Amino acid sequence: MRKFLPAGSLIPICLLLYFPAHSQERPIAFKGALIYPVTGSAIEKGVLVVQHGRIIAIGNSSTTVPADAEIVDASNRVIIPGIVDTHSHIGGPEGGDQSNALNPDVRVLDAVNPESTGFRKALAGGITTANVMPGSGHLMSGQTIYLKLREADDIEEMLVVNERGVFGGMKMANGTNSMRGTAGFPGTRAKSAAMDRELFLKAIEYKRKLDSAKKDSTKMPDRDLRMESMVEVLEGKRVVHFHTHKMNDILTVLRLKKEFGFRVVLHHVSEAWKVTDAIAAAGAPCSIINIDAPGGKLEAMNFSPKNGAVLEKAGVAVAVHTDDPITDSRFLLRSAALGIREGMSRQKALEALTIAGARMLDLGTKIGSLEKGKDADFVILSGDPFSVFTHVEQTWVEGRKRFDRAIPADKAFAVGGYKVYTPESNEEDEDNHHEWSDENQ
């Protein structure tokens, strides 16, 4: 029945969901690794102790380890926090359909398959948390979900509730992807913004009615699922994840943000380097993508691989994402390394994979760094995080090992092979590349 509860009632339910169901009882101590806690300095020959899905101790070799702890020798290994992918399409997240450009009521929660091999692929890449989003073929394609890559057969078991009491954001897009010019869809940029404004104004009016009713059921407006999630957006609970490439489109997002006061994360931002100061002044964090070559998409032609470096210099919070399948979940560490190649600092590149993304999802107090009390989400690497020769050896989610390269069946998800990956439910035929081509990035 909880699937039918109104949005506001989800909070207590999800707080229950948040606690991992099968967290380990006996503490496990990982000893000897070079640990990057990310929020603190690197620890040589460090010790990481986890229990009940949380980190119970982290420090140098003199860290006290509980007597009953299982000891794991992690010498010559590197440990980093579990990677947070702020923008992914794994698991088959279908959002709005062709009937409407604005879909605040549509939840990818109702579409994603928790048994998708996409999640196994992401774990092989060291990803432990993902913001799974609908595509960018709509002005607003629906509600996104923040997932821990726990073992699950019901998607609700993967949800993670954030500091604002929600487990997802709202996906919006501007620019060419959402301009279809067909019935119900905008044909120009100005029309796109006008349609956004109309929806936001409606939501403001709905919220005003809600507020003035003061919970008096006789005065409450009729329930409106579209408006309920929009109220969460207006209240800043539900962050808007805004797909945007060109500088004029980025500035339009910032203008809308100023007008309606929603909280936003700018996604992709190919031309961020042109409007860095405006982004910095607006305090808008950026979730960027690093790709191997320009081209393929007209409005992303001016993409600069230096976006990460330029934004870092301007003091803007930067995360790096996969946009899987645009880049592969197994290569998110590589994407951050490409940022370093183009001028990002190693520290900010590590943050871009972890804590910066966690904060963009309002999960910075739970995940994104290795600190006592935080979730035991971490990755054991064979070497430096930014080397091509390094492999993800193990990925742990809330104290449970979810990927182990030493196990052949797991390794297959890292390298591929015969019948390793199964197509998503929405991959109807073998040649649907064009479908996701238009919908994503």
Next chain:
Amino acid sequence: MNGVMKISKSTIKLQTMKKIFFCLCLLFAAFALRAQIAVRADKVYTMAGEVIANGVVLIKDGKIERVGAGLKIPANYTVYQARVVTPGLVDARSVVGLSGALNIPVDQDQLEKSNPIQPDLRAIDAYNTDDTLVGYLRVNGVTTIHTGHGVGALISGQTMVAKTKPGMIDDVTLVPAAMLAMTLGTSIRANFTSPGTKSKEIAMLRAEFIKALGYEKKLQAKDSTKRPARDLGQEMLLKLLHGEVKALIAANTATDILSAIRLAKEFKLKLVIEGAAEGYRLTDKIKASGAEVIVHPTMARPYGEMANMTMENAAMLTRAGIPVSIESGYESYVPKTRVILFEAGVATANELPYEEALKAVTINPARLLGLDKRIGSLEKGKDADLVLYDGDPFEYTTHVCKVVIDGRLVADNCP
């Protein structure tokens, strides 16, 4: 608009200006004196013998003059220093120059959809030397590309080989008609109503080859009035059937790879299998067939006909004694091209021995293209195509610092 923005914008403008200035300097250099170059590096991978520590490559008049450890550098040579030097990279299969960066109808010339069989289409009539992606591959160390008509038609057209250096088509072309590009598999169905099945694909190709052989027979008629009119498509097919050009067949599933081998055997085609995503399942059969293999990008997406690919494919084929080249292939969207340097790096991180990964982007494709006397390794008398790096070529954070093609500096990326 505050200062930060102005700075970042003007910095980039300045960089553009610098690039323009640099190009002008290059042009000037080209027309004025042709400076001789010496490249000194901690490690020189010649791909023709052992790695040379503290190596020097002397370049004279566009050719490699000498390669060795600690060579004396003549006084009039411009010296470039690097951590690592490799031969210019050779992309075994690309569509760059035909499939443009903008990805809009006016810059997509890799696939003509009026007919599934068009052997008369020449790559040199379409190749755009100025496309953004040609320049992008150049600055990333690719000095030679085998490019041309793409995947998606039974016979989509011819391919060509060109240097990526700036210039007009005739200045850069090494081989104007290199191979005939063919495709097997379901990707054809998105573009044509027929062939609509795998069996029909092969039936149509066999019929086409037999028709060409018939055309040849008629050409030999003693009575010249009985000879058929010139048919450029048939002429190209005859070159294919006589082994003068290789059959470049894109095939990824085991079924399609085996069909390609069967077809090649029947018509004595010189077979190059492109893609070969499931090649690792058939190493014995590929080896026995004598086919050459160009492997898909290591980081290709595991979807559709590529669903069963593995990053260890190049390693497994190599282990079976099949020399592999790594391609950038064809991308329909973002990124619009792959870069073989990156793909080879990931291949070596996935079991392909280091030197083999370098071979897969240098001397192996040079041999595949029949150009190993000119390119693919650093040896005396060969074209002076070199790439200079500030670290391990395959590392994510390493920069391609300088690129030299035919003895001229064509990219200078490091401060």
